[in-house]
Amino acid sequence: MLRLPVSLMSPGGASARLSILIFHRVLPAHDPLNPDEPDAGEFEQRMRWVRSWFDVLPLGEAVQRLRENRLPARAMSITFDDGYADNEAVAAPILQRLGLPATFFISTGYLDGGCMWNDRVIEAVRHCSDAMLDLTPLGLAAYPLTTPAQRRAAVVAILNGIKHLDPAQRARRTTQIVVACGDRPSPALMMSGDQLRRLRASGMEIGAHTVTHPILTRLDLESARSEMAEGKAALERLLGEPVSLFAYPNGVPGQDYAAEHARLARECGFEAAVSTAWGAARAGTDLFQLPRFTPWDRSRLRFGARLLANLARRQIRFA
Template sequence: MKTSNMIRSAEQHGAAGAPLLEKSLLSLLSPGGRRGLSILIYHRVLPRKDPLFPGEVDRAEFSDQMAALASRFNVLPLLDAVRMAKAGTLPPRAAAITFDDGYADNAEVALPVLQQHGLHATFFVATGFLNGGRMWNDSVIELVRAAPDGVLDASALGLGRHPLHTLAERQRAIPALIGQLKYLPMAERLAQVQRLADLAGCALPGDLMMTSAQVRKLHAAGMGIGAHTVNHPILARLPDAQAREEIAQGKLALEDIIGAHVSLFAYPNGKPGEDYLPQHVAMARDLRFEGAVSTSWGASRGKPDPFQLPRFTPWDRGRLRFILRLARNLTNSAQLA
């Protein structure tokens, strides 16, 4: 049966007939050996819905997704999956769960849910934001959230004027500002964000990211800890020596925190050929990681490159749609740098 027909059949049978059809479909697309590893990316798991970002996963949705994943896939620690893929011993319907950046809710909200469902995840942590730091894009989000009603006039900064009278206007202002700042050199971007915060005139939170103790909590619970640089720069925009230093120092800082070897790396932003380049893949190999992950959607074809493993962001909220989105992802070929 063709993949598209199997997907339609699962949709038509609904909840009663879906599990068997879903497993059959996933086994076809994810046969094991070296092929068919699904790696999921999460960033945050909120304790409750955020009106500013209603699409962000909260505790209840995350628990539903983990239940569906556990019942349909063979969920593995990512490091084990990398080693199995190299050896050609992946089981059918292999999957791994990852988190990027190092948000505090990973340890306080996501971890108990993972433990409840008996699942393992790997947490890629940017060490420069631990212990009270904040990623620049979160500074933009939080200053727009907290700014008083009116117009945020950032035209003097070359960033335009942004009305903030309604929730919808705030939702539009956030991507508009982030889009203008994202690919500036890091120092210039941080300076612009600070100027924006001064314009908004509001205090920003200092507890969005994990503490070192929370990183150790994840490690002590048996979760994987992976490197994600120090400052989360776009590696392709840095001189090679600086890029290597970001990768190496992030790895060393995490090893010092958890007292163990860090074997996996996630490229910041992670788009092949745009955010990282072949020389950054070589750096990850040289720094003795065992594998690295991108944000390229799709599946590896043929023998996967363990230093450019594709990952998938699951956005569908319904259980069946969530599983079928994962199945469709396996039909796409991932890009490489």
């Protein structure tokens, strides 16, 4: 049983540790171009393991308890980034059925029919009819597309090749890639405003994730402030309530955000912010650089071992 070692490594009170899981999508069925995203069956299985081992709290409540040294033993929060429609349609019903709360961080610019740049690339490669996709004129490479594995490899290489361009250049390059793949319309993968309101009405928590999901270190500070503040304001207008939690896009400390962005999060009125650095929060952890991670293992034993290993990680101040 994992419950005992988790209790020993994640006790309550002043010595407590908070594990925060991060997900993006939960798919109706397995997708070879998104193999790291769990399908509904895999996600439910993992959440059943989590429920048997941890005391799952809404992130806002967990942050408050962490601040006051009142976290229970085996404390965990579950989060989702970006605002995919399958969060409301697939993931939320599973969480509700299991009695598990979660927090959903939304990039507001993609609500109501949007498709993020990475998904535009994935879907373009998925539907490209050519056996070879030549992107050498765009400073990339030529990619064979005759098998699902080759398409997946092409997706990974292309995304890595344009991920850290400045937002305007990345948007142009994405459009050029879509055109090279046949210029098909990108699907609407993100939530609608109505879905977001239903998600909140069901008891789930909503946090901000900027407007257009930029890499904050690629922006000047005023543009970063605008992305953070406007995303927060848009959600507050939509939901009619304060939004107090923020997730840094991509979230790698020192690479995707820096100390000045943690300061901006405070100035924008957030009460806490999450990164994508692994580890578990504890007393003294910067509440504006809370660590999160995703155990990707499919077996119960390996999934549990990954959770324990994450609890054992040293606490680090990142920025």
